[in-house]
Amino acid sequence: MKLLICTSLIILLSACSQTPQSKNIQVGSRPYYLINDLPASELKTQLQACSEGPFYKTDFSIGHRGAPMQYPEHTKESYIAAARMGAGVLECDVAFTKDKELVCRHSQCDLHTTTNILAVPELAAKCTVPFKPAQNGQPAQAKCCTSDITLAEFLTLKGKMDGANPKATTVAEYLNGTPSWRTDLYASNGTLMSHKQSITLFKQLDVKMTPELKSPQVTMPFNGFTRAHYAQKMLNEYSAQNVPSDHVFPQSFNLDDVKYWINNNPEFANNSVYLDGRDETANFNPNNPATWQPSMAELYDDGIRILAPPIWMLLALDDNKQIVPSSYATSAKAAGLKLIAWSLERSGPLNSGGGYYYQSIKQAIDxxxxxxxxxxxxxxxxxxxxxxxxxxxxxxxxxxxxxxxNSE
Structure with a gap:
């Protein structure tokens, strides 16, 4: 009966549309699994009391590459799933093609692990490093970049779950590398997207947008395409589709990119996000301000208003092994910086300390x-x-x- 009613109202209400509506958020079973796994506590009781909702779209929830725990990242299917789960903001990581068009990929050179390019002979032949099977103790190799192919060629590819088998002796074996804690159930036909197409979809989904300008893995300028051209083109594509600037949160790990946006696109300045990857530098310590270069105050003085570090940099353990804010977190807030954390649900099972994203609190994660x-x-x-x-x-x-x- 419910199916018949839904079908009869589809034209009037779009209730059965593939495009999720903000009033019909569905969180599925995973949050209940996580809450049930909590030890008895006030937090567990509070979360259990919300079991019947209502659940709503919220800007507090950002779909990192969509919903890539179970859907191929940066695909239409992944984005729609994330919006259905209440993400009020969706991310397109931005790379460029051989003809200097912008596309959604986490890395300029990840097509060999996130798409079927190696299974398409005419495009596989264009890869920077064509497939080489594992042999003589050496792992299998390949390197395929968005800049190896045109936009038209890119859009013929299919997204797959990120992964590769380093022991592979054939392309089919190489492509079969999905981590055991993810799934290929929804990965047979992932629809890749240009940056422009993602903007159109996100408008239809009624969500805000956070594009990340990815570091080029080719020498710049690329056929006359400079880093400034790249940074500006990304924002221009939002303006061209009349997206309000306060609905866009441009991001980069490169501080110069963020400063470029602040200085040349003031309408985007307050929403520009500096992704903090300084933990990869020598001697960085989130509890030692002397190792933060530039300092929190210097970032603020340069116009930075939003700082986004990995989860572990924001957290520490007190003397009772309870999770508390790190010195990094408290100092950033004191300097007037807003904070965004990344990335939850990316480490697989947490029964052994949680890996990279939880390294500062691993003694409390089991x-x-x-x-x-x-x-x-x-x-x-x-x-x-x-x-x-x-x-x-x-x-x-x-x-x-x-x-x-919420984001209404």
Missing amino acids: RDGDMMKVVDVLAQKVGVMAIFSDWPATVSYYASCMNMA
Whole structure:
């Protein structure tokens, strides 16, 4: 009966449309699994009390590459899934093609692990490093870049779950490298997208947008295409589709990119996001301000208003092994910087310390349910403005339960 009613109303209400409506958010079963896995606590009781919703779209929940825990990243299917889970902001990582068009890819040179390019002979032949099978103790190799092919060629590819088999002796074996804690159930036909197409889709989904300008892996200028051209072209494509600047959060790990936007596109200045990857530099310590170059105050003085580090840099353990804000987090807030954390749901099972994203608090991480404790500390004690997640339903459930501001 419900199916018949839904079908009869499709033209009038679009209730059964592939495009999710902001009033019909569905979080699925995973948040319940995580909450059930929490030890008895006030937080667990509070979250359980919200089991029947209502759940809503929230800017606190950012779809990191869409919903890549189970859908091929940066595909139409991944984005739609993230929006259905309540992500009020979606991310397109921006790379460029041989003909200098912008596309959604996490890296300029990841097509060999995130698409079927190696299974398409005429395009595989154009890869920077064509497939080489594992032999004589050496792993299989390949390197295929967006800049190896045109936009038209890029759009003929199909997205797959990110992964490769280093022991492969054939292309088919190489492409079969999905981590065991993810799935290929929804990965047979991922639809790749240009940056322009992602903007159109995000407008249809009624979400905000956070494009990340990826570092080029070719020498710049690229056929006359400079880094400034690249940074400006990304923002121009939002203006061309009349997207309000306050609905766009441009990001980069390169501080010069962020300064370029601040100085040349003032309408985007307050929303420009500096992705902090300084933990890759020698001697960086989130609890030692002397190792932060530039300092929090210097970032603010340069016009930076939003700082986005990995989760672990925002958290520490107190003497009782309880999760608390790090010195980095408290100093950033004191300097007037807003914070965004990345990336929840990206480490697989948390029964052994959680890996990279939880390294500063690994002594307090031994079960999947601890993920909800991390979200709670980030929200209530650190005071982040949003959390990137590979499965946005987890963050959307929490934000809805805690009556955090939605994106209506």
